[in-house]
Amino acid sequence: MTLWLIAISALALGLALIALIAVIMTSRRQAELIERQQQRLLMLTETATEVLSLKEQLNETKPETHFAEKQLLAQLEQQVATLNDEQRRLQEKLQELAEQDPGSKLYHRASKLVASGATVEELMHECELPQAEAELLVSLHQRKG
Numbered sequence: 001m002t003l004w005l006i007a008i009s010a011l012a013l014g015l016a017l018i019a020l021i022a023v024i025m026t027s028r029r030q031a032e033l034i035e036r037q038q039q040r041l042l043m044l045t046e047t048a049t050e051v052l053s054l055k056e057q058l059n060e061t062k063p064e065t066h067f068a069e070k071q072l073l074a075q076l077e078q079q080v081a082t083l084n085d086e087q088r089r090l091q092e093k094l095q096e097l098a099e100q101d102p103g104s105k106l107y108h109r110a111s112k113l114v115a116s117g118a119t120v121e122e123l124m125h126e127c128e129l130p131q132a133e134a135e136l137l138v139s140l141h142q143r144k145g
Helices: 002-061 067-100 100-114 120-125 131-144
Strands: none
Touching: 002 067, 002 100, 002 131, 100 120, 100 131, 120 131
16 A cells, blocks of 8 residues: 555656646746847847937938938838837737746746755745755756756
């Protein structure tokens, strides 16, 4: 009877570890996606700033702009508007990603705590993790380091 309980406990612990690893991997993928989106958003913002700066320079240097320059200016303004729309969409997507999985937030927070040197007991208390999961996170972090 005791042997069955040990086997069932080991199986449950193994399944919990597999689930934890899957959550951590998903969390990492989401973090990478968010970081790529943030980099793209930064590039778009910088481009829009440059376009606006060029527009101001054109307006300052020649008050009576030629027709071709006016067309170029209109195209640049359209590009800025498009970039602003894309920036807004990316911000919304980032917000959605941040709100998607509350479970991954917990493990992300636990991962940050481990990286800052938190102990198993601190993880259990701060993130309300079972001892086995807290030990696994600490073990995984030690392997990285």
